[in-house]
Amino acid sequence: MRVLGVDPGLTRCGVGVVEGVPGRPLTMLGVGVVRTPADAELGHRLVAVEQGIEEWLDAHRPEYVAVERVFSQHNVRTVMGTAQASAVAMLCAARRGIPVALHTPSEVKAAVTGSGRADKAQVGAMVTRLLRLAAPPKPADAADALALAICHIWRAPAQNRLQRAAAQHAGRAPLAPNPASKGRTA
Amino acid sequence: MRVLGVDPGLTRCGVGVVEGVPGRPLTMLGVGVVRTPADAELGHRLVAVEQGIEEWLDAHRPEYVAVERVFSQHNVRTVMGTAQASAVAMLCAARRGIPVALHTPSEVKAAVTGSGRADKAQVGAMVTRLLRLAAPPKPADAADALALAICHIWRAPAQNRLQRAAAQHAGRAPLAPNPASKGRTA
Numbered sequence: 001m002r003v004l005g006v007d008p009g010l011t012r013c014g015v016g017v018v019e020g021v022p023g024r025p026l027t028m029l030g031v032g033v034v035r036t037p038a039d040a041e042l043g044h045r046l047v048a049v050e051q052g053i054e055e056w057l058d059a060h061r062p063e064y065v066a067v068e069r070v071f072s073q074h075n076v077r078t079v080m081g082t083a084q085a086s087a088v089a090m091l092c093a094a095r096r097g098i099p100v101a102l103h104t105p106s107e108v109k110a111a112v113t114g115s116g117r118a119d120k121a122q123v124g125a126m127v128t129r130l131l132r133l134a135a136p137p138k139p140a141d142a143a144d145a146l147a148l149a150i151c152h153i154w155r156a157p158a159q160n161r162l163q164r165a166a167a168q169h170a171g172r173a174p175l176a177p178n179p180a181s182k183g184r185t186a
Numbered sequence: 187m188r189v190l191g192v193d194p195g196l197t198r199c200g201v202g203v204v205e206g207v208p209g210r211p212l213t214m215l216g217v218g219v220v221r222t223p224a225d226a227e228l229g230h231r232l233v234a235v236e237q238g239i240e241e242w243l244d245a246h247r248p249e250y251v252a253v254e255r256v257f258s259q260h261n262v263r264t265v266m267g268t269a270q271a272s273a274v275a276m277l278c279a280a281r282r283g284i285p286v287a288l289h290t291p292s293e294v295k296a297a298v299t300g301s302g303r304a305d306k307a308q309v310g311a312m313v314t315r316l317l318r319l320a321a322p323p324k325p326a327d328a329a330d331a332l333a334l335a336i337c338h339i340w341r342a343p344a345q346n347r348l349q350r351a352a353a354q355h356a357g358r359a360p361l362a363p364n365p366a367s368k369g370r371t372a
Contacts, residue, residue, distance in 0.1 A: 042288070043280025046273055050281075070266060080256060083266050084273035087232055091274060094229025095236075102228070 002029070004062035004093075005148030006053070007141045008070065008086035009078075010045050011038055013052065014141030017060045018131065018149035026150060028131040029060055031142045042084075049085050053092040065093035066152035068144070069102040103151050108144070111151035123147050188215070190248035190279075191334030192239070193327045194256065194272035195264075196231050197224055199238065200327030203246045204317065204335035212336060214317040215246055217328045228270070235271050239278040251279035252338035254330070255288040289337050294330070297337035309333050 001021055007014035013034040020026035034052030036045040057065075067090055070083045093100045106116035112126045124136035124143040130150060137143045187207055193200035199220040206212035220238030222231040243251075253276055256269045279286045292302035298312045310322035310329040316336060323329040 041280070041286070043276040043286040046277040047280045050277060080269050083269035084276075087270035087273040088277060090229040090270075091232040091236060091277075094227070094233045100227070100229040 001064070001153055002060065002062045003064045003066055003149040003152045004056060004060060005145040005150075005152065006065060006067045006086070006089040007144040007148060008068060008082050008089055009141060010036055010042075010049065010081035010085050012139060012141045013049055013085050013089070014139075014143070014145035015053070015056050016137070016142060016146035016149050017056070017062060018146060018153060020153050022154050025132070026130055026153065028133065028146060030056070031137050031146055032056075033139060033142050046084060046088055049088045050092060053089050057092060057096060057098070062098065064101060064152055065089065065098050066101045066103055066148045068108070068148055069104045071104075101152050103148060103155070107155070108147050108151040111154050112147045120144075187250070187339055188246065188248045189250045189252055189335040189338045190242060190246060191331040191336075191338065192251060192253045192272070192275040193330040193334060194254060194268050194275055195327060196222055196228075196235065196267035196271050198325060198327045199235055199271050199275070200325070200329070200331035201239070201242050202323070202328060202332035202335050203242070203248060204332060204339060206339050208340050212317055212339065214319065214332060216242070217323050217332055218242075219325060219328050232270060232274055235274045236278060239275050243278060243282060243284070248284065250287060250338055251275065251284050252287045252289055252334045254294070254334055255290045257290075287338050289334060289341070293341070294333050294337040297340050298333045306330075 002017065002019045005014075005016045005018065015034060016031040017029040018026050019029055034049055034056075036048040040048070067086050070079060070086050090100045109118040109123055110116040112130065113122045115122075120140045120143075124140065127133070127143045127146045127150065128136045131146060137146060188203065188205045191200075191202045191204065201220060202217040203215040204212050205215055220235055220242075222234040226234070253272050256265060256272050276286045295304040295309055296302040298316065299308045301308075306326045306329075310326065313319070313329045313332045313336065314322045317332065323332060
């Protein structure tokens with residue numbers, strides 16, 4: 001199961017790809033940040049986010065995209081940009097028929113650290129350990145994107161299968177339809 | 187000057203196209219609503235909004251797109267969907283090199299009624315009068331989209347020209363580059 005996690009933002013949009021199944025060691029396939037200049041026009045920034053997400057989808061062909069759920073209770077100065085960047089990420093995935101899952105920040109923290117109120121350093125430390133990295137990914141948005149992907153792999157695999165079946169066809173098959181392959185490869 | 191106004195929303199996204207210049211009668215070229223089912227997945231709804239906006243851009247080739255500026259102070263249950271739909275509209279325009287302008291609801295109301303605190307009925311009545319329509323456009327989202335387009339035509343034409351020059355090339359020329367046409371056709 002290959003998941004692209006997206007920590008949405010206009011200035012820094014964290015992206016990370018993790019492959020694995022619950023109960024086995026996970027593998028990081030890539031991590032990075034899509035940046036757009038703060039002084040650019042909003043429309044152009046959204047186009048740049050779209051191009052960046054498209055490149056990550058092209059490069060890694062994830063089966064799921066996990067995006068942080070945005071709450072309007074957050075800082076009112078940044079929440080609009082976050083909502084807009086997350087809309088672009090969801091749009092890019094849905095256009096390709098890739099199921100999109102939303103996870104709240106506390107769900108993600110709880111998944112990787114055991115506590116929904118863990119701080120950034122704790123999340124970074126656990127992501128580093130779980131993915132057997134040499135050092136915590138920087139910036140924090142990149143680590144958060146990997147945590148989102150891990151959270152999605154670990155949470156509700158049955159729900160994932162249902163969503164995927166609805167979005168594409170029955171079973172755990174990869175994106176390209178392959179009805180002959182019914183065995184469990186994961 | 188041809189403007190597509192967009193009153194963003196996931197359930198109902200109002201769209202209206204108005205042509206004209208300040209100080210002369212305005213012409214409505216089209217009005218409608220892009221709808222997406224409330225029970226569909228968010229990603230699919232965003233794809234449907236994108237397709238709808240693309241169809242309006244294809245059909246009317248506006249020189250500007252005016253989108254209502256979303257504030258996070260609004261109803262927290264709907265503001266996220268509004269922000270996401272507005273992001274899709276801005277993305278569609280910016281991808282084509284069409285300048286995007288944001289106007290606040292009070293700017294739009296003040297432009298068409300003279301009062302930033304006018305109610306829906308007042309806005310609908312003035313849109314009907316200014317565009318010489320037989321009846322107010324329904325639903326209110328459609329009337330609001332036309333009001334946005336009118337507001338954009340009337341507000342800061344000098345600023346529009348600068349923005350357009352930056353986005354495309356100098357002057358008031360249509361979207362397709364046509365350097366030979368320097369005369370004022372509007």
